Amino acid sequence: MKPSIPTLVAAALCVGSLATASESHLDPALPAYAAVSGVTGNLNSIGSDTLNNQMTLWAEGFKKVYPNVNIQIEGKGSSTAPPALIEGTAQIGPMSRPMKAEEIDAFEKRHGYKPTEVRLAIDALAVFAHKDNPLKGITMKQVDSLFSKTRKKGGDDITEWGQLGLDAWKGRPISLFGRNSASGTYGFFQEHALSKGDFKPTVKEQPGSSAVVQGIGADPYAIGYSGVGYRTSGVRALPLAGDDGVFYEATYDNALSGDYPLARFLLVYVNKKPGSPLDTLTLEFLKFVLSKEGQTIVEKDGYYPLPAEVAAEVIDSLSR
DSSP states (O other), X not given: OOOOOOHHHHXXXXXXXXXXXXXXXXXXXXXXXXXXXOOOSEEEEEEOSTTHXXXXXXXXXXXXXXXXXXXXXXESOGGGHHHHHHHTSOSEEEESSOOOHHHHHHHHHXXXXXXXXXXXXXXXXXXXXXXXXXXXXXXXXXXXXXXXXXXXXXXXXXXBGGGGTOGGGTTOBOEEEEEOTTOHHHXXXXXXXXXXOOBOTTSEEESSHHHHHHHHXXXXXXXXXXXXXXXXXXXXXXXXXXXXXXXXXXXXXXHHHTOSTTEEEEEEEEOOOTTSOOOHHHHHHHHHHXXXXXXXXXXXXXXXXXXXXXXXXXXXXXXO
């Protein structure tokens, strides 16, 4: 089962407001950020490593508008976000996967209402190979056979490159790289690529997304998974095929349409009491992120910006 990018994105595409220039997918209808008075204080963000670079760049841009604001960012994995929001040690909890039911329940038990999910950007979770790897693409069934010991998609165990059709590399073992269990990327990949199966113990678990990509770039016989924003010149994202057997590259259009099997939203969660707007500092930061300036940063960092219609709906929901 491939994850679906919500219908709201498809609706936004029908509006025809997206930029068509190949060099940019920034929606020209995104509004410029308008500064307001009275924005001061400390903003703490605890959560996803995948979003660490994005949060840092957004913080730098926001501080240019509000120099007196202090922003602290800690990115050790999505699983660290819910406890921080529950305990009140962070106003923002970046996550590269949706909160689990038990995390939502724990938050609600403490605060009396559920946390609010905020979509900030679109990611095509990539399966990377070394830049010199000649493999044309890989099916989701093969991905499961590579990374999972339970192989819930029904494939045979794959351990060497000849099994993927690379006869010149026949017999050469495949080196696997992935994230650690604190990572939302780990959880998302486990759910959608492995059908909630178990990872092989041979997967080299890394504490950060950049470490995954560095490991693959240094090993011609490696393969691994990470957010597309961490792509470097040393690796390439393999086209993926889902149930339809058609290979799709990790592009903006394929992520928006849902054709790319591992498309996802990058999220933050906030503590917003129903019927009340967010505190001014947190709200203005998220308005900046969802503005033309903030979504330009998304694209520069290698991820994909939101359509203006989606961004506007998110801001509206946070303001009331």
